Amino acid sequence: MQTLIINIKQLLQVRETSIKKVSGVEMANLPILENAFLVLENDLISDFGLMENCPKLENATIIDATGKIVMPSFCDSHTHIVYAGNRSGEFVDRINGLSYEEIANRGGGILNSAKKLNETSEEEIYNQSKKRLEEVISQGTGAVEIKSGYGLTVEGELKMLRVIKKLKENYPIAIKSTFLGAHAFPTEYKENHQAYIDLIINEMLPKIAVENLADYIDAFLETGYFSVSETIQIMEAGKKYGLTPKIHVNQFTAIDGIKACVENGALSVDHLEIITEEDIEVLKGSACMPVALPSCSYFISIPYTPARQMLNAGLPLALASDFNPGTTPSGNMHFVVATACIKMKMTPEEAINAATINGAYAMELSDSHGSITKGKKANLIITKPLHSFYEIPYCFATNLIDSVWLDGEIFG
Ligand SMILES: N=CN[C@@H](CCC(=O)O)C(=O)O
Ligand SMILES: [Zn+2]
Structure with a gap:
């Protein structure tokens, strides 16, 4: 044809x-x-x-x-499109003055989504998620990465990854799948982080490998979530199964996480709303793609990734949506590009490069997309x-x- x-x-x-x-x-x-x-x-x-x-x-x-x-088409290298229900109640809580951190500390946030996901059947999660995938395709996305991370149990994580696999099979869009078991510590592991990390490494990863359910491994490297040393354990374990790291880092605090990601061969480091000169130095000359998520900054009123500072230092930058139920209930890449121009002072040329070819790079798709x-x-x-x-x-x-x-x- x-x-x-x-x-x-x-x-x-x-x-x-x-x-x-x-x-x-x-x-x-x-x-x-x-x-x-x-x-x-x-x-x-x-x-x-x-x-x-x-x-x-x-x-x-x-x-x-x-x-x-x-x-x-846009290449959206960071989403959490597979989830159950929504968190519109927390949205109103934030309007009424609570912060993302305060909501999470009350058992909301990621744990709220994990509870809903574990109570919902695989078929129902697929039906909810496919509508979001169809929506982002109609908004111009032609390649997308999708993460797990709202299961936080062996069965819940496998369920999410199987839904991603089914989406891959049923839609004519390139999909990369990322295992994000290290998204938050379930309540029962709050005082025993190592036990949850062991569960990820010894039970989740081998099962994921058997079913070939993931392309990448992710962790939420952040104060109050996964520490630098905990994230290193996750990255090292993932690499043993051929899963390259793509890591959530520097969303709220800078704790030298980027260095650990680069040293562990991360394909991308994502968020970077708070970034130091040292972080930028570490990224220079590396193959790691920094990824900014401006719709998240917009939705939860946190700083925008300092694009100008990073581009002036010679770094590349990709733009992605972060579509998720908590911090970014939108996968609209047109809005991402516009917000990058309006709030991050990227030019239209820079923003379109960031949302196409650099997004493709952050999913190892630049030979076929972007x-x-x-x-x-x-x-x-x-x-x-x-x-x-x-x-x-x-x-x-x-x-x-x-x-x-x-x-x-x-x-x-
Ligand atoms: N920050 C970590 N993960 C998601 C939010 C997860 C949630 O609140 O459900 C993000 O990229 O913003
Ligand atoms: Zn994210």
């Missing part, structure tokens, strides 16, 4: 040769073709160029994109008519999407 998209006003993120990621000043460069065509061959991008060189393809389906912008490159997946967003792509972050709350494409076909 061949599709020819013609008269594209702006074709964004055009890369002749595949790149892995962009860093520092390179992030200000978003390669664009004005008045372009794009050819899709089955599930892949096969050609692109200026309209003056547009080929005549007798058998192709023609899509006229006059006035519209075409870009690669740019308009021949041979990459035909996963695209076609916008409604716009004057320029600057309107993508500018119109932060307007649905600008005309159609989304996965594997060369319109989704939905």
